Amino acid sequence: MTLTQTMTQAPARKLAQRVWPPLRFVLTVAVTFLGLLAITFVIGRVVPIDPVLAVVGDRASVETYEAARQAMGLHDPWVVQFARYVGDVVQGDLGQSVSTGRAVADDLARVFPATLEMATLGILIGVALGVPMGVWAAARQGTWVDQVIRVIGLAGYAIPAFWLGLVGLVLFYAKLRWVGGPGRIDIFLDGMVPVRSGLLLLDSAIAGNWEAFRSAFSHIVLPATILGFFSLAYIARMTRSFMLEQLGQEFIITARVKGVPERVVLWRHAFRPIRVQLITVIGLSYAGLLEGSVMIETVFSWPGIGNYLTTALLNADMNAVLGATLVIGAVFVAINKGSDALYRLLDPRART
Amino acid sequence: MSLLAVDNLRVTFPSDQGPVEVVRGLSFALGRERLGIVGESGSGKSMTGRAIMGLIGAPGRVTADRLEFEGRDLRNLPEWEFRKLRGARMSMVLQDPKFSLNPVIRIGDQIAEALEFHTQLSASARRVRVLEALEAVRIDDPERVARLYPHEVSGGMGQRVMIAMMVVMEPALMIADEPTSALDVSVRGQVLDIMDDLVRRRGMGLLLISHDLNMVARWCDRILVMYRGQIVEELGAGALNTAQHPYTLGLLASLPKLNEERATLPILDRAALDGFMAGAAR
Numbered sequence: 070m071t072l073t074q075t076m077t078q079a080p081a082r083k084l085a086q087r088v089w090p091p092l093r094f095v096l097t098v099a100v101t102f103l104g105l106l107a108i109t110f111v112i113g114r115v116v117p118i119d120p121v122l123a124v125v126g127d128r129a130s131v132e133t134y135e136a137a138r139q140a141m142g143l144h145d146p147w148v149v150q151f152a153r154y155v156g157d158v159v160q161g162d163l164g165q166s167v168s169t170g171r172a173v174a175d176d177l178a179r180v181f182p183a184t185l186e187m188a189t190l191g192i193l194i195g196v197a198l199g200v201p202m203g204v205w206a207a208a209r210q211g212t213w214v215d216q217v218i219r220v221i222g223l224a225g226y227a228i229p230a231f232w233l234g235l236v237g238l239v240l241f242y243a244k245l246r247w248v249g250g251p252g253r254i255d256i257f258l259d260g261m262v263p264v265r266s267g268l269l270l271l272d273s274a275i276a277g278n279w280e281a282f283r284s285a286f287s288h289i290v291l292p293a294t295i296l297g298f299f300s301l302a303y304i305a306r307m308t309r310s311f312m313l314e315q316l317g318q319e320f321i322i323t324a325r326v327k328g329v330p331e332r333v334v335l336w337r338h339a340f341r342p343i344r345v346q347l348i349t350v351i352g353l354s355y356a357g358l359l360e361g362s363v364m365i366e367t368v369f370s371w372p373g374i375g376n377y378l379t380t381a382l383l384n385a386d387m388n389a390v391l392g393a394t395l396v397i398g399a400v401f402v403a404i405n406k407g408s409d410a411l412y413r414l415l416d417p418r419a420r421t
Numbered sequence: 422m423s424l425l426a427v428d429n430l431r432v433t434f435p436s437d438q439g440p441v442e443v444v445r446g447l448s449f450a451l452g453r454e455r456l457g458i459v460g461e462s463g464s465g466k467s468m469t470g471r472a473i474m475g476l477i478g479a480p481g482r483v484t485a486d487r488l489e490f491e492g493r494d495l496r497n498l499p500e501w502e503f504r505k506l507r508g509a510r511m512s513m514v515l516q517d518p519k520f521s522l523n524p525v526i527r528i529g530d531q532i533a534e535a536l537e538f539h540t541q542l543s544a545s546a547r548r549v550r551v552l553e554a555l556e557a558v559r560i561d562d563p564e565r566v567a568r569l570y571p572h573e574v575s576g577g578m579g580q581r582v583m584i585a586m587m588v589v590m591e592p593a594l595m596i597a598d599e600p601t602s603a604l605d606v607s608v609r610g611q612v613l614d615i616m617d618d619l620v621r622r623r624g625m626g627l628l629l630i631s632h633d634l635n636m637v638a639r640w641c642d643r644i645l646v647m648y649r650g651q652i653v654e655e656l657g658a659g660a661l662n663t664a665q666h667p668y669t670l671g672l673l674a675s676l677p678k679l680n681e682e683r684a685t686l687p688i689l690d691r692a693a694l695d696g697f698m699a700g701a702a703r
Contacts, residue, residue: 328508
């Protein structure tokens with residue numbers, strides 16, 4: 070190889086190194102979504118619900134039925150149908166919902182932010198309390214602190230969501246009047262805030278409508294706290310066991326040998342290495358919350374995706390079911406990709 | 422005045438069968454010299470090191486008639502006072518750098534930590550000291566190594582980093598707990614050489630804990646032979662051939678020789694040994 074060849078190849082390789090990672094990222098995301106679409110498509114075909122009957126009703130004549138079937142493209146080979154389905158989804162067309170009579174995409178744009186807002190607040194509460202609790206329990210392993218935290222965690226697993234929701238409503242809404250009742254906002258304020266993101270807290274803050282903000286907050290705080298409590302139980306338990314594993318490592322002894330204060334041993338030496346594992350745990354709980362907690366959404370009349378999906382399922386509203394499934398799948402993909410990116414940021418061993 | 426005075430040191434752990442004594446009445450004094458402790462695994466040598474560093478946490482219990490370091494009584498020393506000694510006046514090199522270095526903190530920052538909690542130095546002054554410490558353990562490009570993470574260096578270099586971390590505050594006592602048994606044979610001599618050089622030049626006391634009789638004999642001035650939590654014999658480094666105790670003799674006999682004529686190496690006759698020790702105790 071001559072010198073000039075080496076010199077022209079080097080920049081090309083450098084360019085490839087810079088272009089390839091983001092390209093690979095886009096490709097994997099695209100392939101994952103295609104797989105997701107294939108699955109929802111297959112589910113849509115195999116369920117024993119006739120989409121034609123859902124449109125024409127069961128008293129239609131054979132001719133009407135056939136015409137509708139033709140119009141819906143169900144005579145075409147499934148490859149063509151799948152291609153059309155993918156094309157529609159890419160253009161944001163998820164079909165009409167039978168039960169609401171609106172475009173599924175519009176429905177989802179309305180219900181998903183409601184769930185997103187509650188789940189985000191819930192996970193923030195779960196992380197803000199669960200992580201320190203887990204660290205504290207590990208640092209005081211076997212003492213009463215550990216026991217109390219264990220019992221709180223156990224309660225988070227054992228208590229049914231609807232029961233906690235109902236008791237919370239009776240106590241904090243009906244008796245104490247500390248929080249707002251079911252729904253996202255007080256009725257007389259409903260629709261008063263211009264919709265931008267669909268997140269009421271954010272929209273009312275942008276609009277500077279602090280009365281609406283206060284009302285939305287008082288409505289969301291109880292269900293979000295209950296969701297937070299459930300994710301807290303899981304996060305605290307996992308944090309505790311991750312921390313115990315790290316606290317048994319040799320480098321913890323090294324830190325103590327250096328005379329590092331115990332608080333720093335805990336947060337710098339033991340906590341830093343577990344951040345990657347915690348991200349997986351938090352990501353999974355967040356994704357779980359974003360699926361929509363049907364129980365909590367029902368008890369609090371929360372117009373979220375869990376409620377929407379359940380109603381659609383009960384009404385055999387397949388377009389809505391598939392659309393919601395797609396959104397939930399997309400949430401999982403996004404959270405997975407997000408935690409992958411965070412891994413590389415937080416763990417030097419994962420960077421190469 | 423000796424650097425470290427230990428009299429009747431005992432370390433006890435509770436178990437289902439009642440308390441188990443892993444160190445049983447150890448007494449020795451250490452000046453600014455190199456003292457070796459040899460013994461098989463489970464003989465209590467590592468626990469001795471950790472007891473001196475005050476690192477035996479509950480449920481373990483440490484008692485002694487005397488445990489003095491630089492004239493200070495270490496028994497019942499409050500934890501915050503002990504912390505001021507650890508890393509500053511006394512330090513300990515652990516066995517395997519693969520496990521004893523924090524995987525997610527840069528090497529330079531890990532070395533700087535002792536300075537961070539024991540001095541008022543500014544970050545830039547700490548950095549200078551860190552680079553000096555890395556140079557002292559014969560690392561050629563300290564600037565680069567300081568920026569690396571532990572998984573990016575070899576075992577031998579990792580252990581040199583560990584030593585740098587432990588001498589950066591120039592302590593008076595260094596305990597080295599099996600500092601080379603996790604390393605390649607080819608770099609062991611080099612690591613011990615560096616450690617020896619630092620210890621001598623700074624007039625530190627060294628407590629070298631190992632199972633390797635020959636190594637300890639080569640790098641130490643005096644040797645304590647430990648068996649079942651007790652010192653069974655004390656030897657001058659050059660005087661391995663004067664060993665009297667059956668345990669030491671057994672250890673020496675079990676070492677393979679270069680021009681080996683024996684078909685099998687002898688193993689310790691523990692029944693006879695225990696009988697001997699029971700007789701000696703009486």
